Every structure is written in C-alpha cells, then in structure tokens.
Amino acid sequence: MPGYPLLETLGVKPHLLVLNKMDLADLTEKQKILQHLEREGLKNVIFTNCVKDENIKQVVPVVTELIGNSYRYNRGENMEFCIMVIGVPNVGKSSLINSLRRQHLKKGKATRVGGEPGITRAVMSRIQVSEQPLMFLLDTPGVLAPRIESVETGLKLALCGTVLDHLVGEETLADYLLYTLNRHQLFGYVQRYGLGEACDDVASVLKRVAIKLRKTQKVKVLTGTGNVNIIQPNYSAAARDFLRTFRSGLLGPVMLDRDILQGLPTADPSQALGPGDA
C-alpha cells in the first residue's frame, strides 16, 4: 500500500509490517517489494497467510527481538509484551491474532473474523497470543488514511475490500477489476466465464457472468403496442460475483501496486518476469 502515515506516529516504537493474504498476491517481485519498503523506512517485514498459518511462527521471535533491541521506557521489570495490531479494514488483523493463538497456544478463535470491512468495531481487551514470552495483542478496528492520495489508490483499496463495495459501487469496482486483470494479462476470467476472448467492455463481461450464474431478471417494458417482458442481466449480482471470485484468488494472484515497483532495478537478475509482468 502506498503511503504509511502511521509510521510517523509509530516511529519511536518498534514495529513490524505484516503483509497478510500473501496467497492472493503475486510475489514474483518480492525482492523489489522489500527494497521499496526499505526505502520507505520499513525494514521489518513478514509476508503471511493467516488462513493457512503460513509464516506465522516468524512473528513472535521477530517481535521479541525488536522489543529486546529497543529502549525499554517505562517497562521496568515488566516482562509482558503488549502489542497493537493496526491496519486497513479487512486486511486480516483479527485473523492474525487467531492464527498466532493457534500456533503458540494451540487455542482457537479469540476475535471475530469476517469477509467485510468493519467487523472489529472497538478496541478489545488484550488477547494472549504467546506464553514464552508472555505476549498480548490488541485488536483494533481497521483504519484508513484520512486522505487517499489518488482515485486509483482508492480503487485499489476498494478492490481489496477495505471499504463496503456499495459505497464505491459494485459495477464501478468490477470495471476497475477488469481493467486491472487485462493490464496484468490475467485472462483467467475469459475461460471462467466462457467469453471466448479478452474483453475490455465491462457490460459485456458482466452480461456473460450473469448468464452463467443465471442471474437474470424479467423486466416489463412499455412499448407503443403494449407491455413486453424482456430478460435483463442482473449486473449488480454479476459484479458482486466477479469481485468475490477475484478476492478468493480464483482469477490468479495479483500485485496491484506493480506500477509503483516498475522502474526499480531487479535485485536478482535470475528472477525472471512472470507472465503478465511484461
């Protein structure tokens, strides 16, 4: 995500950037991502998948080391670690806490998870995630920067489900999704919806999606000679399905911020560009 306004506020505190939902991201250019983040002052980065508990075991040791190396103001002999989980809505903050508990305490859910932004409504009491060291996490409601730097950044955030879809408009988002898939040459949607070939007209794509899902509705049209019933695709339902399919990874992993990485030198020349990265 471009811009880390919280970094200024948190600058003095040790912090770890957890990039979750790694299963949905195209990490072909992982080194470039890390380089870019380092240039922004973010050195401690872990990619995770909280659904499959991937890389979760790295979190506690890294956090322990970071705190160990930091100035322990007001801590005295208190050996407890209390850490705040901060991030945009729907990024997986609650899932991270639950995953850490599964890994370290063999305990399940402590905090509610949901597929929509805004599931966590209030700062909850601290939740234990590790015994040795004794570590507590505070789940917080998702936050977005008060000002989004550009319309495109806003659309990327919306595509990731950080705002409720209807606030942007499902069809607008579906249009941006189609544009993104075509730009990244991710043509999985062509076969999935039986389109025959890539298409940049969102209405045509949504029509196919609606027909495939049988999401069509009868509409009465008044003509000069009387009423006629016509079958119309349910574009909203089709747009919702298109977005859901993308967000579950079925249209392939994507790196939405690829444009930001372009122009950065590739650290490892053996890292060939993947299909769609031309």
Ligand SMILES: Nc1nc2c(ncn2[C@@H]2O[C@H](COP(=O)(O)OP(=O)(O)OP(=O)(O)O)[C@@H](O)[C@H]2O)c(=O)[nH]1
């Ligand atoms: N594919 C994938 N989905 C994930 C991952 N982590 C969480 N999710 C899903 O993302 C959705 C949001 O997860 P939450 O943990 O509720 O996110 P949150 O950041 O706490 O959300 P808010 O409370 O709205 O701020 C849920 O449907 C999770 O199952 C992941 O690593 N990969």
